[in-house]
Structure formats: C-alpha cells, structure tokens
Amino acid sequence: MSRGLLYIEYTIIALSLAIMAVITFANVLSRFIFDFSISFTEEVTVNLFVLLTFVGASVGIYKNSHLGFSLIYEKLNGISKTLVSIIIGLLIILFFIALTYYGLEIVQSQMVRGQKTPSLGWPQWVFTLGLPVGCILCIVRTLETTVKSILQVRDESVSEQ
Structure with missing residues (x-):
C-alpha cells in the first residue's frame, strides 16, 4: 500500500505543480504580449497550491x-522511546483530524450554499476538498511512520540484548 500511495x-x-507552472507562465505571456490577463489563473493556482502543500506534507x-x-529522543531507552513515539504520533493525528473535520465542514457549507468560484464558476467545494483529502493522507502517513518507529525501537532493543 505504501508504494502505491506514494x-x-x-x-x-x-x-499540480505542472498545471500551476503552465497556467502562470501562460498568464505572464498573455499580459506582456497581448496586454490581457487570464482571470482564472490565480484562482486555480492558489487552490492547487493548497492541495500541493498538504500532499507534500x-x-x-x-x-x-x-x-x-x-x-532528547536519542537519549531515551526503548520503552521511553516507544512512549514518546506514540504520544507524538497521537498529537499529529489529532491535529490532522481537527483539520479534516473543519475542512469537511467548510466543504459541506460550500455545497449547501452552492458557492461558485469567481472566475470559472465551478463549485468551490471541488477546490476546498484538497484540504481534507491532504489531511487524510497525512493521518495515514503518520500512522504508518509511528508504527515503523515503534518497530524500529523494538528491533534496536532486541539487538542490544
């Protein structure tokens, strides 16, 4: 699953990065050559940047x-390292759960209100969905990393004995 998700x-x-680069470059050329700005580029770029940020995280x-x-973590012994890994993992997961919850509330609110993007007229929730999707990916990766860290501490403890 890990490689497929990666x-x-x-x-x-x-x-996301390719689309952002192409439309931003096209807008710059359009402004300098035709003295005309493509209005939707900022809208798409900002929303793709949010998606890019959370998936990158x-x-x-x-x-x-x-x-x-x-x-401090490196100075701890096996049980303490495991406990710290679990606490850190839980704190990160709680943070992303809160972001996911409020992100989904925003998406739901935008769907109910029928909000449209200013330039393209697309449903705003389509772009906002990048926040909870990215947060869910972060939760999955935090779980995976925390388990990997706990197993690594266990293997280090076994090899020291």
Missing part, C-alpha cells in the same frame, strides 16, 4: 523529512 502522492504533486511525513529536535 505513487499517487507524487502524481498529484507533479500534476504527507510525503514529508512518510520520508521523515520534517524538522525535529532529536537529542
């Missing part, structure tokens, strides 16, 4: 590439 995440990131969690202070 492929999906990388595909979303690559497509999910990949960052998977690869352990977030900034961290590990001096």
